[in-house]
Amino acid sequence: MKVLFTTPILEHPAAGGPQLRIENSIKALSRASELDIIYRTSEPAETVEATGNFFRQYASEYHTLFNAAPEDFLSRCISLIEKISNRLFNTRIVKHAKYILDHVDRREIDVLWFGYGNISYPLIKYIKAQRPNLKVVCDTDSVWSRFVLRELPYVKGTRKLAVWRAGRKKELEERAWVELCDVTTAVSEVDAEYYRNIAKDPSRVQVFSNVIDIDSYRRPPLPPAGFQRPSIYLAGSFGHYHSPMDTAARWMLEEVFPHVLKTHPNVHFYIVGRNSELGFGHLTGPNVTVTGRLETVLPYLCNTDVALVPLKFESGTRFKILEAGACKVPLVSTTLGAEGIPVVDGEHILIADEPENFAMAIVKLLDDKELAANLAVNCHDLVNKNFSVESLAVEAKQILEYLNRD
Structure with missing residues (x-):
């Protein structure tokens, strides 16, 4: 199968757990499929060059979709206008969706896999509205609402209210994307059980573990x-x-x-x-x-x-x-x-x-x-x-077989 993996965060060497998850997910998917990568970033080109050089070895095609950072006064003004436009008309989402879907068509992609799916829901929602039959995976590195709401016992006052509201918003998103996406991945059975309990079809929740390259x-x-x-x-x-x-x-x-x-x-x-x-x-x-x-x-x-x-x-x-x-x-x-x-x-x-x-x-x-x-x-x-890349590749194959069952 041909898989397009897209992520807003990509880093090598990985500075933390979420970045390490992305790196090892790519390694595993490259063993289980013909893999393309689109990195959506606001970082300047020179800072992502080393990252691209590393990840190209795992991809049939590797592309970076830049959101150029402003460098002078005119560019900053244009950037401000773009931010306002994005808030009003979702222009960045539309731009990213077009770029991704053009790639899907050109390369005849079977599965669109969203790394950092927890923070990609608006883009997933837009793409699924355009292409309801496209197989989409929302890859999660945690249950984000738990990540947020578990702070409640340790905060007071206005922050407590802000944490509750942010967690509740994430809960609503989680309920939406488990229905919208063909597969939602979870890093463990603990997380998978949460997603299955809010999904109409629990089989669409699959474990895709956190692992390391031994x-x-x-x-x-x-x-x-x-x-x-x-x-x-x-x-x-x-x-x-x-x-x-x-x-x-x-x-x-x-x-x-x-x-x-x-x-x-x-x-x-x-x-x-x-x-x-x-x-x-x-x-x-x-x-x-x-x-x-x-x-x-x-x-x-x-x-x-x-x-x-x-x-x-x-x-x-x-x-x-x-x-x-x-x-x-x-x-x-x-x-x-x-x-x-x-x-x-x-x-x-x-x-x-x-x-x-x-x-x-x-x-x-x-x-x-x-x-x-x-x-x-x-x-x-x-x-x-x-918890090796080899074991994750097995999980990747199982997920792709599930998506290909039709």
Whole structure:
């Protein structure tokens, strides 16, 4: 089958879990189909050149649909007019739809696959109105309404109302697209069950897992210069006070880490990832290092003693667990942090939800090297067996066979 994969976000190297999902989805789909890619972006051409060079190897045709960023006064004025026009007449959606449908016709595409389907509903809706018989996949990296609404217990006042309204809006979109699209993908059975419960035809919801490219983790790199041990490690995409990762990092720093320091005063806490320096850079000191965005997190992850997934609210499945498992690094997670991944507390990872218990779990792994090694090996075996690009290619073939059943 010929598949056209289109996404508004594409990045290599991947800076976070959603970008990593897109990369590995493309790798899997290229094994299961004849794949074309259209990247819809507002980034300037020079910043996406390396990305295009990487992804072309997986596509029969690769195209970038630019929304040019304004560079001078006249261009900024034109851009403002375009923004107003887009709000009133959906001009950007119409432009993107025409470009995509022209490609569908020229290449005789069988399936149109939307990466970042959670944020592509307006474009999906428009295209389906133009071509109701075109097979369309809405690929989701989470249940976005859960991602939003799970923040409610942690906010107050006007933000609480804003979160509720944003979550409710997303719920309505989710109900709409599971009926509109021929397939809605979910990253786990947990997410799939949500979509099936709101779908008239539950068979149109298919699991398309978060996975990693195991080969990328087979050679552990050396630690960065000055790397300190014993150490614990938290990685993710940060950026604003209320984000899941910022909330998790504050919880660690304020409520968990002090308990760890009581028994291990020399332990070092690495906070790694995009925009981590914005909220936590000022805390860098004898026991804390905040790196900001890195080309790759592997020098830190592969050489730390314990990886952490202390999430209080989120949705989807965590690449943090998959990557630590691939690198044979022992893990401590909250229950929600491990959602959708069939890990067992005490067999693959340690799970704790209260600050003192989370700290005790970290200390246990720092002190008991045999336990830490056994958990790491078990988690590695689980990830290697169930969460590889090869296993995702099998899921891709099953989805395409389902779409081709007519």
